Amino acid sequence: MILLQTQKVARHFGAEVLFDDVTLEIKEASRVGLVGRNGAGKTTLLHMISGQEEPDVGKINKKRDLTIGYLDQHTGLESNRTIWEEMLTVFEAVRQLEKEMRAVESQMSDPTLLEDEGHYHEVLKRYDTMQETFKQLNGYGYESEIRSVLHGFRFYESDFSTPVAQLSGGQKTRLALAQLLLEKKDLLVLDEPTNHLDIDTLAWLEKYLQSYTGALLIVSHDRYFLDKVVNEIYEVSNGKVQHFTGNYTNYLKLKAEMIQLMWKEYEKQQKKIEKTEDFINRNLVRASTTKRAQSRRKMLDKMDKMGKPQDDEKSASFNFYTERESGGVVLQTEDLAIGYEETALSESINMDIRKTDAIALVGPNGVGKTTLLKTLVGQIPALAGTIQLGTKVDTGYYDQEQSLLHSTKRVLDELWDEHPTIPEQSIRTLLGSFLFSGDDVEKAVGSLSGGEKARVALAKLAMEKNNFLILDEPTNHLDIDSKEVLENALIDFEGTLLFVSHDRYFINRMATKVLEISEDGLTLYLGDYDYYLQKKEELEALSQLEQAEQEMKQNNMHQPNPAVPLVSDRAQQKERQRETRRLNRLIEDVEKQLQSIEQQLNEVHEKLSNPTVYDDAEQASVLSLTHEKLQAEQEILLEQWEEASVALESYEDTE
Numbered sequence: 083m084i085l086l087q088t089q090k091v092a093r094h095f096g097a098e099v100l101f102d103d104v105t106l107e108i109k110e111a112s113r114v115g116l117v118g119r120n121g122a123g124k125t126t127l128l129h130m131i132s133g134q135e136e137p138d139v140g141k142i143n144k145k146r147d148l149t150i151g152y153l154d155q156h157t158g159l160e161s162n163r164t165i166w167e168e169m170l171t172v173f174e175a176v177r178q179l180e181k182e183m184r185a186v187e188s189q190m191s192d193p194t195l196l197e198d199e200g201h202y203h204e205v206l207k208r209y210d211t212m213q214e215t216f217k218q219l220n221g222y223g224y225e226s227e228i229r230s231v232l233h234g235f236r237f238y239e240s241d242f243s244t245p246v247a248q249l250s251g252g253q254k255t256r257l258a259l260a261q262l263l264l265e266k267k268d269l270l271v272l273d274e275p276t277n278h279l280d281i282d283t284l285a286w287l288e289k290y291l292q293s294y295t296g297a298l299l300i301v302s303h304d305r306y307f308l309d310k311v312v313n314e315i316y317e318v319s320n321g322k323v324q325h326f327t328g329n330y331t332n333y334l335k336l337k338a339e340m341i342q343l344m345w346k347e348y349e350k351q352q353k354k355i356e357k358t359e360d361f362i363n364r365n366l367v368r369a370s371t372t373k374r375a376q377s378r379r380k381m382l383d384k385m386d387k388m389g390k391p392q393d394d395e396k397s398a399s400f401n402f403y404t405e406r407e408s409g410g411v412v413l414q415t416e417d418l419a420i421g422y423e424e425t426a427l428s429e430s431i432n433m434d435i436r437k438t439d440a441i442a443l444v445g446p447n448g449v450g451k452t453t454l455l456k457t458l459v460g461q462i463p464a465l466a467g468t469i470q471l472g473t474k475v476d477t478g479y480y481d482q483e484q485s486l487l488h489s490t491k492r493v494l495d496e497l498w499d500e501h502p503t504i505p506e507q508s509i510r511t512l513l514g515s516f517l518f519s520g521d522d523v524e525k526a527v528g529s530l531s532g533g534e535k536a537r538v539a540l541a542k543l544a545m546e547k548n549n550f551l552i553l554d555e556p557t558n559h560l561d562i563d564s565k566e567v568l569e570n571a572l573i574d575f576e577g578t579l580l581f582v583s584h585d586r587y588f589i590n591r592m593a594t595k596v597l598e599i600s601e602d603g604l605t606l607y608l609g610d611y612d613y614y615l616q617k618k619e620e621l622e623a624l625s626q627l628e629q630a631e632q633e634m635k636q637n638n639m640h641q642p643n644p645a646v647p648l649v650s651d652r653a654q655q656k657e658r659q660r661e662t663r664r665l666n667r668l669i670e671d672v673e674k675q676l677q678s679i680e681q682q683l684n685e686v687h688e689k690l691s692n693p694t695v696y697d698d699a700e701q702a703s704v705l706s707l708t709h710e711k712l713q714a715e716q717e718i719l720l721e722q723w724e725e726a727s728v729a730l731e732s733y734e735d736t737e
Contacts, residue, residue: 083110085148085269085297086131091140093126100126104323106316108269112297115308115330118318120533120561124301125273132271151267155274158254159246159261166242172264173224180221183212234286235260252278269297276304280447281584303562305330306586344391351388358382398567400515402575405547409473410437412550412578418467420450420457426465427453430603440579442593449599451582455554478548482555484535489528493518496527497542516541532559549577557585586611609718665730672723679716
């Protein structure tokens with residue numbers, strides 16, 4: 083069933099058209115992502131759909147009694163109640179019904195009620211109906227449901243009595259989303275719901291939304307989140323909205339294919355136009371062919387001419403270059419402790435960063451990720467331990483708070499003041515590649531949006547030509563297009579990267595290693611974010627298994643019955659056998675993958691050894707990239723094979 087449908091809606095600002103002729107459809111249980119550049123009109127469209135604004139043209143049809151929940155990206159919950167009291171308001175109808183049930187129970191306990199049998203049965207029937215309604219409204223479990231959602235957003239029992247007014251802006255936004263989820267509207271309209279959420283909370287929210295019974299319409303710059311939650315995409319671009327099936331990654335694939343097809347059609351039409359114009363020019367002045375030429379001209383005038391695909395959308399285009407090459411060892415720390423004054427956030431931090439590493443630093447909010455980066459660049463002192471930079475290492479730092487920018491300076495002066503010997507035109511050209519052109523460079527930095535400030539900070543970083551970049555949340559405030567441009571620039575960067583990011587899509591594209599920080603130091607994972615998740619799950623499963631074995635051993639030590647240890651031994655033996663079979667299957671699967679990659683590498687080798695390949699630079703480049711990717715996959719699989727083999731050997735030794 084269709085819940086909501088827009089019919090040719092438009093938004094005009096005088097003569098300007100933000101978008102028009104927008105037709106969008108949301109069905110029951112739809113999972114819709116709305117994407118597009120900043121300023122394309124996504125939030126305006128959400129306002130129309132949620133009923134906060136009316137379209138200038140067209141109409142929006144909604145199912146009768148449709149309930150819509152809307153989360154604005156800048157809205158936080160405002161209330162004079164405590165966190166718990168505010169969440170209880172969602173279930174006011176249930177709580178009122180519960181009071182009425184208690185009153186009826188009290189009435190039923192009155193002995194005089196039995197004197198009127200007809201009235202007694204009437205009250206009993208009413209109570210049964212109330213009980214059924216109470217059960218359907220989750221009356222017996224709504225408090226547990228509140229706790230579950232609050233815990234998912236990192237609010238715990240000790241927080242429940244905290245007044246909402248005392249929370250930070252980010253906490254209020256999280257609480258607003260928590261309340262919205264508890265309300266269970268038919269359609270949830272979420273504008274940037276992942277703001278202010280750490281990675282663990284994002285993972286929880288993804289799972290929750292996957293099982294949400296209503297429909298979802300989501301605007302988000304978090305591509306990993308979109309991949310996990312949505313199964314169709316509407317793109318707002320060039321004043322139009324287009325529909326694509328599948329998640330975000332599939333949308334990128336379909337869009338690329340569509341653009342390629344559009345270019346083919348455009349080039350085909352251009353050739354036809356060129357050929358027609360040539361015919362007209364050659365035949366218009368000849369008496370015998372004038373009519374034919376005039377006929378062709380009329381046909382050309384009536385032709386619906388295609389514009390260049392994506393012709394009117396500018397993208398940033400920049401690179402990070404290095405002035406010199408660093409030594410093999412870039413940075414090492416030994417027993418480093420970080421924090422503020424005498425309070426340590428993390429200790430025993432031992433790092434060994436090598437040239438061309440691309441390392442993602444992950445961990446929950448508050449564990450010290452930003453503090454570690456600031457300690458490494460010397461902005462705050464270490465509490466203990468040592469930090470040693472390698473030879474010829476030039477460090478550049480991107481601060482997520484952009485505190486290194488000067489709000490009173492012009493955009494042009496923000497860069498020029500630090501590089502006064504570089505000609506003004508060169509600075510303007512660089513800023514142009516970061517989408518600052520014309521009068522844009524005359525604006526005060528303080529007047530810029532978050533995304534514009536981020537681009538200024540990145541432009542400053544690009545000018546420094548450092549070979550070791552330390553980046554703290556570099557994708558914050560950037561729209562998806564700018565994120566992808568940044569990713570491509572960093573992938574091409576020939577230096578070393580250490581970065582903190584909540585953008586898991588970004589981590590997957592960039593990271594060759596993942597460092598997880600905790601109070602006790604760092605844990606290294608040799609792979610991208612998905613590999614990190616996989617290894618954590620395996621380690622947690624192994625830890626649970628070891629804990630279960632330890633508990634069984636302890637139980638056996640205190641068990642007087644001699645027969646019970648035999649049963650426990652059998653259970654342990656079966657568990658070992660199961661784990662052995664699992665490891666054997668894993669090794670077999672990895673070996674098959676290795677065999678496949680080996681075959682693919684051989685095929686690529688054969689192609690690369692063909693001299694004719696190098697006559698086609700594009701093909702040679704694609705083959706080289708394929709070769710590098712296969713080698714990286716091979717290394718990860720070899721590591722998995724080795725770890726599984728060691729684990730299997732340890733199990734076999736215990737038998």
